[in-house]
Amino acid sequence: MGGMESFMYRRDNELIDVAEAFARKRDGIDDTTKVFLIKLRQLIFTPLENRGFNNININYNQNFLHEFIKKYQSILNNEIDRYHKLKADDIIQKVVTLFWFRFKVQEPIAKYTWFNYRDKIDPSRMEGIWDDDDTDNIVVDIFHFPLIADKSTNQIYTPLNSFINIKDIIIQFTSY
Structure with a gap:
């Protein structure tokens, strides 16, 4: 996976790891820090869930299919064509955003x-x-x-x- 989603996913996980280490390694007990870790994860992954792998806008007037979706769309379409006519790009986007982003919005994190x-x-x-x-x-x-x-x-x-x-x-x- 490349592009902004991949970059954000890696950086978001790094930030969450640092925040969790901060909470573990700094003395003190407070509810704010516990809530911060949950809210940070939710704030980071909710936009990825909502817009991750959507069409790419260029100059706000041109839309292009996301490269990740484009790459796997034909493979999935060929397989689906054997059984039924469905839109592969929608399926790929919904499944990927569910498994990569939506689970991290849940509290506790879903598996x-x-x-x-x-x-x-x-x-x-x-x-x-x-x-x-x-x-x-x-x-x-x-x-x-x-x-x-x-x-x-x-x-x-x-x-x-x-x-x-x-x-x-x-x-x-x-x-x-």
């Missing part, structure tokens, strides 16, 4: 977890329609989107959206 095809379900983290005595035969079959949560508090921002396979019968479930 995502992908489950692999044929992973056994985990009844402590997933819910669905199944008999608790028969969970050994249930596996993840297809999923649309990862589980997004704060692992330290188990707060779920977006549940896993998936299908499970029970002896070749597929049903939809979500995790919590």
